[in-house]
Amino acid sequence: MSELFDEVDEEVRREQLKKLWERYSIFIVAGALLIIAAVGGWRGYQYFEAKKAAEAGAAFEAAADLSEQNKHTEAEAAFTKLVATAPYGYRVLARLRAAAEVAFRDPQAAAKLYDDIAADRSVGAPEQDLARIRAAGLLLDTTSYPTMRQRLESATAPDATYRHTARELLALSAWRANDTAAARQWLEMIANDGETPASLRSRAEALQALLPPVAKS
Structure with missing residues (x-):
């Protein structure tokens, strides 16, 4: 008897599933197609972005080679083109490099x-x-x-990436302006920073030696 009831229940379930499929099959199929399309679109986007990045990387290296060959006009044009066409990361780098190429002909x-x-x-x-x-250096x-x-x-803040160079430029600028107090301030900041590069520290010590001695009170 229990087997009969099981068969009836199974038949009922099949009939219910059939009705559900007839009612909602279009939505199920449409949802599955949307998922497939979304995954395919994302994969396609990733592919094209990777392709663009690879092309930009090759173009950036070619422009850098032109610069190393002292072909600064051509390098400037190549980097400027990358500014307009490359993905964001390469675009920023290309802007910096284009400015560096311009500096050879017009520092201002x-x-x-x-x-x-x-x-x-x-x-x-x-x-x-x-x-x-870089602008300040020019x-x-x-x-x-x-x-x-x-x-x-x-x-020049303690957590700034390029604080060492910024401090050195300010020390040089103050020294050129005969502002001994300001020059000494920046040189002391360089000396007291444990992460100051050795070469920059040496230059700072050389500049410090050019300053007049501190007046005794």
Whole structure:
């Protein structure tokens, strides 16, 4: 008797499933197709993004080779093209390298390009600081110490990526302006930072030796 009931239950279940399939099969099939399409689209997106990155990487290396061959005009054009066409990461690097190429023919124009990068909030903080420092390096001989300090002071913070170079530039600028107190301030900051690179520390010590001795009270 129990086997009979089991057969009846099984038949009922099959009939219920049949009715559910007839009612909802179009939605089930459509959902499955959407999932397949979404996965395929994502895979396709990943493929094309990887392809674009590989192409941008090859183009970036080719532009860098032009620069190493002192073909700065061609390198500038190649990096500028990458700025317009490359994925985000390569685009930022290409902007920095394009500005470096411009510096060979027009330091003031290159400094402006670096300033544009430093002011771009879509660019990461380390890249912004690097742009500030490169612009300041180009303008060191022609810019007053107060202006240099305004440009670079934010990049001298203890956690700033390029703080060592920023401090050195400010020490040099203060020394050129005969602001001994300011030069000594930055040189002491360099000396007291345990992570200061050895080569930069040596340069700072050499500059420190050029400063007049501290007046005794």
